[in-house]
Amino acid sequence: METMTNELTVIPGTIGMMTRMMDVINTEEIEDAVIVSEEEQEEHPNFIESNTSGITLEELESNCIVPSFGDNQLTISHQTFIHRIEEAARTYFTGENFGNTEIRVSHRILGRVPGALTKKKEELKPEDETIYYQRMAFCFHIRSMSRMMNGEEVHLCIGGVRSLNEENLYNRKSPEKFKIFIGWRVKVCSNLMLTNDGLTGRLEVMSDADIYSSALRLFQDFNPEQNLRLLENLGRTKISQEQFCQIIGRLRLYQALPASQLGELPKVILGDSNVNAATKGYIENPNFGLRGRGNISCWDLMQLLNDAAKQSYIDKFLERNRNCTDFAIGIQKALNGEDAENYGWFLS
Template identity: 40%
Template sequence: MEIELTEIRKGETLSISPGIPKDIISTQTHSNTSFIESNLENTSTNFGEYEKVFLEPVDITNLNAPGATLEFSNSIQKSPFIEANTEEVSLFHLKEKCVIPVFTKDNEITLSHQEFIETALSAISKMFPNENVDTPEIRVSHQIKGRTPDALHIAAKDLQEHQRTSYFERMAFIVRIPGITETINGNKLSLTIGGVRSYNLENLYNKKTYEKFKFFIGFQNMVCCNLCVNTDGFQSEIRAMSYLDLEDKMLQVIQGYNANQHLSTMKSLVDYSLSERDFAQIIGKARLYNYLPKKEKALIPELLLNDGHISTVAKDYYQDESFCRNANGDISMWEFYNLLTGSNKTSYVDTFLERGVNAFSFSEGVSDALSGSSNYSWFLS
């Protein structure tokens, strides 16, 4: 299936202030692969066959230089990409208002949340040098509070702002590339890149070692801000010692992502529908799934959504403005998939991406089961 992508050139471009390199110069090394073709002359972007360009490393250390700031195009959001117990912060807040944890045995600094985001921006600029990007949307949770030494004996209510310290244990972010879009069933999808960092996965009481990150590339449904992520576009654990190592592994994930196949599979979901009876059967079996004996459960494809998510899907089957049932009670698998990704917004940061990928696999598997060719048929039987 050949897919045409719409180029959007409205809004401000990503502008870089003095002190940050403006141009990224590629070498002459090329290799054929299947992903994204970037035409540097007319800036058109197509999914399909392309020549991967290996780029010269870009020094991003100046991102933290005094007076250096990044300006992005603005984007109006209907809802956040994740809710749960998170709150929104800016990149400026992370850089200027939060302390950075260290490994206590050698006092070596961790790769901070802001470095993670800025490294991702650097990788994006290398892979998509002619595209604008939206302002990073950043969500954090589990705030760790502290105080400066001079505030040791001051009551909490009397602390001044400069005597308070804090950082966030968990952080998730996304960066949209609004110039690369596709429409499925009337819903505009925008190419989106992001990641998750959880300090609780690190042993900060030991010496510095490889640090763990989660990274993805996929699409965001702009109707509901739900993320659409598949297995090829997700790395559940990137282990890195430096931001250069981290960036290299991010580039590998982006290069290994088959966007054309991802979009084709999502488009195919529109061709399948669940009757009200089928939908009720899936909801009931999904509730039974977690209570199955281990031997039986091992024979069935994994479902990571819990009872709370399934209840949300059941409610939204009747109430969701964009993806509810039709007049006959039927619901397309595309709408069903978006009910799953919508319920996933209530997941905590550390399980959010895994469940998002699982929602895609589950929807794809049920679609196959409707045609009688999938081991997901247990959920429909």
């Protein structure tokens, strides 16, 4: 698949047009994003890769404008979103030691100030141009809340995702959409391991105060130790090479099934390139691949799928990550004879 440019130029007063154009660009046929080099992954592992780039909070605050709705009311800025989640985390996890906040952005939107509308492109000066990022993901871990899980160090991690392509910016202000998560993160590869109780998949709010209170509710409902035991248990169930090949083959077949048959099976939202990456990781991944062993565990399967899901666009990343966890848990149940009717299909 060819790499698509994720940059769009807009002028003031055309936010509605810009939103519709981005909806056309990001069609359902565009499933996956650009994969960074293996060298870069090894030296600087990110919690998400794809077509994202790193940015600091200071750059967001000083270099980026805040888009507005059609009635000129400002959206909640990326930096405000980050600040409210950080505040909620420090309130709930009082006295804990927090790590730095990592921010990844994509789909840069370029514009002009009103006074530069008639200038040619080559005449534009830096002060004539505006910029913001349509999609943003961030996370930070709690250093003092670390554990060992299946031989790997993990940290409790908190973060969120914002995708302005989900907003109707050319209309009047309406509830804005955010996603918040909390879960364990593997230190060696920065893989997130999200479960249903650790993800608010569609949060709609009218103010940043709503973000703060929603984050507190998520933290209160999440049980870190119970979640850790659930994930750690995946390491106790082994998957032979024949079973792994069967799972991969079924995942490929799954994508071609008619809707009537898909409705009878567990939902899997991984794209074809995600499955390809997990297959490659089975052979090459130094932490969770075969590594000369005769088999892997359901823990390893989850990590291979999670690592592959990091290639997804920001707006699809969290749901795919949680889906990887659900899939690994489902495969474990099928292998143990607990859920052969559903996930057993992937092993049959």
